[in-house]
Amino acid sequence: MQSASKHSQLPDSELEIAVIGRSNVGKSSLLNALSNRKSLAKTSKTPGATKLINVFEHEPEGSKRWLVDLPGYGYARAPKHEQERWARMIENYLVERETLDMALLLVDGAVGPTALDIQTIEWLTHIGLPYMIVATKHDKVKPSKLGARKQEVALKCGVEPADVMWVSAAKGTGIPELRNEVRRLLDAS
Numbered sequence: 001m002q003s004a005s006k007h008s009q010l011p012d013s014e015l016e017i018a019v020i021g022r023s024n025v026g027k028s029s030l031l032n033a034l035s036n037r038k039s040l041a042k043t044s045k046t047p048g049a050t051k052l053i054n055v056f057e058h059e060p061e062g063s064k065r066w067l068v069d070l071p072g073y074g075y076a077r078a079p080k081h082e083q084e085r086w087a088r089m090i091e092n093y094l095v096e097r098e099t100l101d102m103a104l105l106l107v108d109g110a111v112g113p114t115a116l117d118i119q120t121i122e123w124l125t126h127i128g129l130p131y132m133i134v135a136t137k138h139d140k141v142k143p144s145k146l147g148a149r150k151q152e153v154a155l156k157c158g159v160e161p162a163d164v165m166w167v168s169a170a171k172g173t174g175i176p177e178l179r180n181e182v183r184r185l186l187d188a189s
């Protein structure tokens with residue numbers, strides 16, 4: 001629907017869910033999978049594809065209920081001033097946006113939670129923003145490693161294994177389940 005470098009430039013909304021996580025974790029790919037569109041959100045194998053706050057409107061048109069794609073954190077090769085600008089943009093949005101109800105925190109299922117992911121979880125808890133853990137790239141985890149990885153993600157993220165939603169934007173695994181969940185949250189009054 002719209003892109004902005006500051007959330008104050010966005011129109012009013014009723015309810016928002018933000019997709020956050022490390023650069024390259026698969027946020028924009030997940031948005032495309034959830035919306036059943038190939039290139040609604042720009043994706044790239046190079047980190048740093050998403051540079052703005054991008055708003056996607058939930059049906060029906062004019063609902064003022066949004067799913068919000070954000071730049072990723074932790075792209076070490078981006079220039080320092082760019083990294084700081086992104087961090088400020090994301091933090092201000094997450095702290096100040098009054099209609100933001102919750103975050104989908106994406107962790108790379110093929111890598112497991114990183115120190116930066118854990119820091120982010122602690123920070124979300126600190127600012128009081130509810131979050132749901134979504135593990136991405138399910139298709140990249142060897143079946144023999146999946147059980148242990150599921151335990152690891154839950155343990156490091158401080159949730160029950162059953163509370164982690166596993167998805168593959170590439171293969172469609174878990175997408176209908178997550179879509180139902182997002183729909184339920186966005187349709188809530």
Ligand SMILES: Nc1nc2c(ncn2[C@@H]2O[C@H](COP(=O)(O)OP(=O)(O)OP(=O)(O)O)[C@@H](O)[C@H]2O)c(=O)[nH]1
Nearest residue numbers: 024026027028029043044045048049050072169170
């Ligand atoms: N195998 C596999 N690759 C994926 C999956 N989801 C995303 N990718 C790949 O991961 C890379 C990054 O995907 P993006 O969706 O652009 O990641 P992002 O989190 O939006 O990245 P930034 O915008 O840079 O923060 C791309 O090469 C995608 O094709 C998945 O489910 N499986």
Ligand SMILES: [Mg+2]
Nearest residue numbers: 027028049050
């Ligand atoms: Mg992106």
